[in-house]
Amino acid sequence: MKESFSQSMDWLHTWAGLLFGWLLFAIFFTGTLTVFDQEITYWMQPELHHVAHTPLNVNAAMHTLEQLAPQAERWWIELPNERTPASTIRWSQDGTSVSRVIDSQTGQPLTLRNTHGGEFFYRFHYQLLLDEAGTWIVGAAAMAMLAVLVAGIVIHHRIFKDFFTFRPGASSHRAWLDAHNVTSVLALPFHFMITFTGLVIFWSIYMPAGIQVQYDGNMDDFWAEAESFIEPERTNHKAPLVSLRDLERQARRYWQGGQTRSIVVSHPGDSHALVHVYRRSDDRLSLYNDRVTFDGTSGALRTVWINSKPAYMTQSVLSGLHFVQFGSSTLRWLYFGMGLAASAMIATGLVLWVVKRQGRHTATNTVGYQLVEGFNVAAVAGLLVATATFFWANRLLPAELPAREFIELQMFFTVWSLCLGHALLKNFFRHCPSVRIWATQLAMAAMLFGLLPIVNAITTESHLLHALSQGRWEVAGFDLSFLVSGLGLAWTARRLDQSARASSRPLNPHPVTSGG
């Protein structure tokens, strides 16, 4: 391997990029959708679409929690915001947590279809639904991403010039290389930022060395010092809670106009109950924000914690940059676009690996090459098909169906596996050129996305024209995005199909598209 620095970096870029590319594409694509997680959840619960935006009646939420979860270890009350009209209550008891969306005025739970909504993409993009094991896998992929990015810069000699170079008409591998370079260089700071901040969010899981040395591995001691966060043990003596509404009002006085994001009650109903009121973080970069803590039974002020320590603030701002809770919907669209650029960078990189080796009989006849071809199609096009299926399932499964949120997920993963099976079988047994399989699956995704507005119009009352005439962009935006994705994918599928037809004459089983 050892020939020169840039050659070893080339090797690293090629192989680490290939090996982690499939996983990284899934992480980046679902992460990109997560930018609009609240909007996706809202869209996937059309029952919410005629709920008006009203401020939360905090005490009504508290009464509902007292009725539903008097024995809980902890309660959460999430206040509504501009992105969603719904308030959510949540409680944890014996290691499980339950949540309900409530009416902001009456505090009564709303009857909504069960769905994981945007939360699914959010959870998947950082732990693949595998809990802490998944967090480690995603962490490994993120480290690989950082190494591959730096290696990519090292091997890329003409970084500025290539920014203005795109030769779609040139030979196939040169066009793919240009596409890879453009999507990489165009948003390079974003690629670094989003990967690095993703790792920094989970520093205490990935790199607990400091906690081991300074706190003997006790995370609670760290939080006690960093956030003045100390919770007493439960006494098991019953004591009524004071009015949460009064405490929430009192807390806001410390924030110079800052609004409340959530109220957390630990040991509700116990004489050691504590009430934490958290400030919203959408008016600032830093994610972890000011907190006011009260004694739950007397209402006495316990702690006013303001995020002010430099290192803590830095970590909090880095996390905030990743979570993008600040700013407006314009900024979220910008993140969405950059996230798509990152996904496209990974996808074109994967394609490039295959295209580079095309026409070499020794390389293309191996099982490994065919596996890569199949995995590429399923990882990129298959994921698009599965995502569209997830939205279809949300609209087509009956709203009252028991465990329908799991069926939505099952359909997502079943369709994704079927796409992988389709790609591998076609490639191995039918010797179908991979361009054809790409075209088929992209056409499938195009059709599924393109028809979603029609499915939506048939199954809900908030169809495109209705939403547009009412100026409800949070609903109409989905239909319009689906249409644009459908058209874009259809165009790509058509182009691939044409190039497959042009290059796969019966006498030429190995398409050589290079012009040079």
Place this chain on the structure above:
Amino acid sequence: MASTSGAQKVVSLFSRARRSKSSTTNWITVTSRVGAATCGGYALTYACTAWLSAVLPLAKSEAVLTASMISFVIYTAAILWAFAANTPMRAWLVLLISTGLLSGMTVLMT
């Protein structure tokens, strides 16, 4: 690899990938280097983070956070260095010796 024109460079990029593939038939070397980068790199990063957490002249929680945030940069550098090192053995030796030194210094300090 001093190519003159841009086009040649692009071409050489492909041929290089191919040549380096043929020269990495020794999978033991490759595995050893990957091991040095991932495990050796993590060990060094862990030791370095522990040492920085102990030595930075900041409040305890601030030192821990600062060291932990830097750790991901150190790990990236360690991985790249392990791949750039002359031989895998050299990568292992340097990574492990510096890990040992940093751990020793941390133990002495705390």
